[in-house]
Amino acid sequence: MLLLLILGIVLLPKASTLKCYECSPDLSGSCKDTEKQCPSNGFQCGALRVTSYAGASKVSDINMTMCVLAERCVEGSLNFGVSRTVMTIKCCTSDLCNSQPAPAPAKSTPNGKKCFRCDGQRCSGTLNCEGNEDHCITTTVGLGDEKMTMKGCASQLMCLGSEIAKLPGGIGVGLSCCQGDYCNSAISTRAGLLLLVAPLVTWVMFS
Incomplete structure (x- = not known):
């Protein structure tokens, strides 16, 4: 019984990891999606949007795609008063599912x-x-x-x-x-x- 269990573990095919689009903007803010195999099963496909404001004025709006750890699929912001940067993210769990950009930041209070x-x-x-x-x-x-x-x-x-x-x-x-x-x-x-x-x-x- 133990031998069968060991053989089963050895012969089991490795679970395939997700394939996601990956795009990191260059200095001009533009990029081109490439396909990337995520390193482990703990990753999801993510579309990240980073929007920066100076006061009430939007000064940049950057979109990117990547493999992202599931526990990192959360939104956040960095606020200095004179400037505020907001991250929104959309994650999914099927191959190449992150082709659409993350949503724009919601109005915060x-x-x-x-x-x-x-x-x-x-x-x-x-x-x-x-x-x-x-x-x-x-x-x-x-x-x-x-x-x-x-x-x-x-x-x-x-x-x-x-x-x-x-x-x-x-x-x-x-x-x-x-x-x-x-x-x-x-x-x-x-x-x-x-x-x-x-x-x-x-x-x-x-x-």
């Missing part, structure tokens, strides 16, 4: 949570978090030779160590996340990811 925001060199202003932004954040942004502290709100997704933001010419800096109103008044006790970030984050990708 304040959720009652409050964090500090920066205005120039002062970081004592109040930012009303929106949507599913449940963390306060502190980061340092590199602008040429200058560095500037920025504070704001973020969704849990943005505080996961496996997330990577990419911005041409950006500088890798530490993003600290914490939970609780105004908890980002000092250095957070919870370290986040290494993030390439600027006041207007152009796109965010899964590693």
Whole structure:
């Protein structure tokens, strides 16, 4: 009986992984879909949309496709007050099912949570978090030779160590996340990811 079980396991064909479209935008924001075999059964096909705003004005709207871990198929946003970047995603579980773009971000409203925001060199202003932004954040942004502290709100997704933001010419800096109103008044006790970030984050990708 044990021998039959071992033989069955050995002879069982490996479960095939999903085949998904993959498209990572170049500096111009354009790309061409290619087919990619996902690395394991824990992946789904995903269509990701990253929309950035300066105030109420939309400044970029980037679409991409990829294999994505099922637990990473969640939406999130990064909000500094003067700029906000929103990720929407649509995942599916059949071969090459991610040919259609993710939906545009829904209009968000304040959720009652409050964090500090920066205005120039002062970081004592109040930012009303929106949507599913449940963390306060502190980061340092590199602008040429200058560095500037920025504070704001973020969704849990943005505080996961496996997330990577990419911005041409950006500088890798530490993003600290914490939970609780105004908890980002000092250095957070919870370290986040290494993030390439600027006041207007152009796109965010899964590693």
